[in-house]
Amino acid sequence: MQLLWIIAALLLFIIQIASIIILEYRRSNKAIAWLIILFLFPIFGFLLYYFVAKEYFCHRTLRRKKNRHWESFKSDLIHRCKQRIAIDMVEETVCQEDNLHALLKNMPSIPITACNETTIYAEGEQAFEAMLESIAGARHHIHIEFYIIRDDNLGTRFERLLIRKAQEGVQVRLLYDGFGSRRLGKAFLKRLQDAGVETGCFFPPVAAFFDKRLNYRNHRKIVVVDGKIGFLGGLNIGDEYLGKDPAFGYWRDTHFSMKGDAVLWIQYTFLTDWYLVKEQIITDSVYYPVQESQGREFVQIVKSGPDETILELIFSLIVSAKKRLYIETPYFVPDPGILLALKTAVISGIDVRIIIPDVPDKKIVYYASLSYVQELLQAGARFYCYQKGFLHSKVIISDNLACSGSANMDIRSFCGQFELNAVFFDGKVIDRLVQDFFRDLSLSQEILLPEFEKRPGIQKMKEVFARLLSPLF
Incomplete structure (x- = not known):
């Protein structure tokens, strides 16, 4: 009898694993994160997945709210x-007429x-x-x-x-x-x-x-x-x-x-x-x-959410940069495409500088952010920790364009939250944002690769765990 209970529990666990793999096969990073949670909390983990991981487009009530009246009004x-x-x-x-400007002019929103x-x-x-x-x-x-x-x-x-x-x-x-x-x-x-x-x-x-x-x-x-x-x-x-x-x-x-x-x-x-x-x-x-x-x-006002992501815009800002790419963000959790784009920009000789907070407000997100620092430092990017207080500014400056608003440089902002940003084209606005960036830079401490590699092993373990779960933040 006891053996039957063990077999039943094992089958239930296998069904839960298979369900997550089948439902998340298009989002492998999220699948791995949810499987980790499932292994740590076998029953609770699947219940949590059931209630919070459903795709936005699966909500019929939300789809019904896509009223044609709004589309007609927007056209006018x-x-x-x-x-x-x-x-x-x-x-x-x-x-x-580069790819970025073509994207901005043709954005459907x-x-x-x-x-x-x-x-x-x-x-x-x-x-x-x-x-x-x-x-x-x-x-x-x-x-x-x-x-x-x-x-x-x-x-x-x-x-x-x-x-x-x-x-x-x-x-x-x-x-x-x-x-x-x-x-x-x-x-x-x-x-x-x-x-x-x-x-x-x-x-x-x-x-x-x-x-x-x-x-x-x-x-x-x-x-x-x-x-x-x-x-x-x-x-x-x-x-x-x-x-x-x-x-x-x-x-x-x-x-x-x-x-x-x-x-x-x-x-x-x-x-x-x-x-x-x-x-x-x-x-x-x-x-x-x-x-x-x-x-x-x-x-250009950029309205984004689970049904109209800002990810394509952020990616285009990075890959289109020719001379400079300056980023300020309280949370730095890039998805694989953004991470590759940043590495490519650095290898191409672009001046890539990223400022993150030195004082975290969410430790798991902070450790996830640090997990990306070493490989980008090795590629040639420059990272800085803001020292004066907490940095909550969200700014991307790509050559002579800037994007700023509510969206962080993390997966949740890319795909899971309703955000509102603006893209600025005017030279005076860009110059002011660049001035603010360099003022923040003067109040920051640069992260140097030789010193960063010496961080404690327990911190590295925290970074690995946080990074595995980062698609869910």
């Missing part, structure tokens, strides 16, 4: 933006927009003050979407201002991610709702778990005021983003405010997310006003 918006691009405004940068003005914020205090000032001046609507919202001092400032604007008759809509803002109390939301603020939770954790979509998180950070000014970047709403968390100290981030046609697409991103959560179609022209900006910057 694209046509409208193209009408605003005068022939004499088209700069040589946008018209280059959002086109290159003109008539933009961009302001860059390298610190949270400046960015938040600009957001709060813009919100205070709102006359018609305020749209806010963040991965993390905290009920702390900074969160209270936003809360009180949003309540005041709602009481003044301004339409206020707030979206937050169910997982990232899981600690946000009901009292905070109730105070907003009682004042007339509409709120929405992107995939509430419990419902998302049983609907097998817990693994898909909305990592975007958006503020749109009256459809005329938009904010995006790496900051969430919380005191730590002001450098007030003793565990991290100074918080280095990159955030942007924009005026011009790019704002229309930040707005479009928010309202499609609002539709996904609330099933409300909002396409009235008052939310997409004619932009008053007389700027001459070209900007």
